[in-house]
Amino acid sequence: MTDELHEPEDLVVADDGVEKSGPESGQAFVLPPALQGMAEAMRADVVPSPRIEAIGERLGARLEAPMAQAGWGLGALSGLLAIGLGAVAIGFYVFSTPEAPSSPATPPQAPVSAPTASPSSQEPDPPPPQPEPLLEPSSDIQVEPRARSRAPASAARTTSRRPPPTGIRPNREERAPSAPAATVTNQGAPSQLMEEARLLRNARQAVQGSPRDALASLAEHTQHFPQGLLVEEREFLRVVALARLGRRSQARRVGEAFLQRFARSGHRAEVTRLLRELAESSPGGAGEQEK
């Protein structure tokens, strides 16, 4: 355990030979492109500052308590980060990782500036896992009504009005997973998943009012993401849009295909209902106004 403190990333594991080549086996774990988009979207999904501030308020004075005296040289860094968070505290997502985990510049373990000469000799085990009745906390704090309202909706609006993502990022290979970028300022380059989601959001918004536009968005999605992550949602919306347009036989076809393909979809009930309606409204399936 002791030596780990000094060489966080240099550990080479003989594993089963396949995966390991370098100090940090990042290469071995390059995600397939389909999953990269997902991982990217997840990384971008940091809890926005207003919520964090509200939590901080509820924690109140506890935050002033000192930690066990640590030589954590993180202080300055986290301070900077805090300022950064403050600056964008208007409901903006901060796309970054906390402290560049495997960046050699800031090893998570601040080099032991040894006030505690030999921690390992007295405590051979890693600290955290100690079974203790973990959670009475929520009750031991008077939960104040959430101060959500502080996030000025207007300010937030300006941020969400960013120009819609335009392109689909063609090449994800640039991100070397072994060296996580400290700050992935993602604004300009939405992940594929975000782009997928944007198209479907357009479709969803249009599906009742102008189902034809919805179908156009869906077609665009089909074209760009034939195998996208949100295919299920797309096909669901397609059923709704077609039904809405009165294109019954198509709607029925797509709907039935949907039920077959997405056996566990949360939209099944709705699709089933639509299909029933379609069947009821067109006895014998005749007299449709296709297209």
Next chain:
Amino acid sequence: MGTLFRAHAAYVGRCLRYLGVHEASLDDACQDVFLVAHRRRRDFRPGTSSRAWLYAITLRVARTYGRKARRRQEVMAEIPRPQEADESMARVDAREAALRLLSVLSEERRVVFVLYHVEQMSMREVSEVVGCPLQTAYSRLRAAQKQLTEAREEMA
């Protein structure tokens, strides 16, 4: 504590989310992490990674909330998650798609996957947080990726 909070809270929240804590409980869970950290701050060993320490707590809180959630899972599954006023639908959809995909994983694998690919920890740090040997962490990650890839293909 304040420093720890400011540096990590937003990411702890993200981590909780992708470990499966329901959006409606997310803020409470995040608060709980820091309450526990506060209570156990004396256990933190100077010189070790404060992040790993904090995330070990995060993991346990996530588990607790996960257990609670599973009891009502069937009910929750299709209830739309609450979203912030400023949160775009695109983000919510992307999140749900990711959560749906992650849900194919066992908790063990999911944790490793999230810590590595979302929180971008080194595998050594991951194994420290999870409390398993490094090799185990590796094999879980491999398995998770394989499983996700397959699930992803199935979905498409």
